[in-house]
Amino acid sequence: MFSNQINDDIHLKLLETRFADELFALSDKNRDYLREWLPWLDATVSVEQTRNFIQSTLKAYADNNGFNCGIFYKGRIAGCIGLHGIDWINKKTSIGYWLGADFQGQGIMTLACKAVIDYVFNDLSLNRVEIRAAEHNSKSRAIPVRLNFVYEGKVRQAEWLYDHYVDHMVYGLLKEDWNLHLNK
Template identity: 60%
Template sequence: MFEYKIDEEISLKLVELKDAERVFKLTDRSRDYLREWLPWLDSTTSIEDTKGFIKSSLKSFAGNESLTTFILYKGEIVGTAGYNRIDWTNNIAYIGYWLGEDYQGNGIMTRVVKALTDYAFHDLGLQKVDIRAAVQNKKSRSIPERLGFVNEGCIRQAEWLYDHYVDHVVYGMLAKDWNNK
């Protein structure tokens, strides 16, 4: 099982079915908050839906296609983060993340994304990390900006969110630039 300690407060652990109820409750408590930027909230209406997500994530992990983790903050699951996709042909990891509403403002996600970026370059030997966020999602965009990722441009109508399209800003970090920081 994958576990990664970031600091005294935060660690990442591979998703597990035994955590489905806890994660569903976190999702449900933060539903309105998360729905603004995540397209899957309306189709996650039960613990069974969360179990399906976990099973799919574990299958992708076993196939070496992705890595989805639960974020532990002071021992409590507070969100998810990981590589939504790992492109081994081009050596690129695509980071995705969300955090429960009650845990915002503690620097959790910045530390998590920094650790995932370190892991991608130093442990997996990848050459690039990519993060995409809706243009208007200032909180999500602030994380790669804070970590020195380069704004590589905008993809128009990149994602359908319930009743409208949103454009995405693409942020990239190269291993050589990360290591020179």
């Protein structure tokens, strides 16, 4: 199972069904906060639905088509990060993530993204990773900027968010750019 101990406080662990109660409690507690940017909250109203989501992510992992990890901070689940499928022919993927409100502003997500990017380029040998974030989601957009992704443009009305569309800002990172960044 995928696992990455980033530092003494932050640990990424592949989501397993044993985490369903804790993950649902976190998303439920942060429902209003997360609903601003995540379209799946209204459809996730039970632990069983969270368990089903985890089972689908374990199938994707078993099929070598992405994964979802819990981000654990000081032993507590703080959010999730994962790959939205893998395009093996073109050697690319995209990263998605969210963090509970109590865990914001501590650099947790930046470190989690950095660990996943290292995994994408060094372990999976992919060439490109992408992050998309809603245009007005400044916290989410700050992550790829901080990690030296290149802003590549806007996808208009990319996502239906309950009662309106949001535009996505697209950020891309190539393996060669990441290696240059690491050697600076």
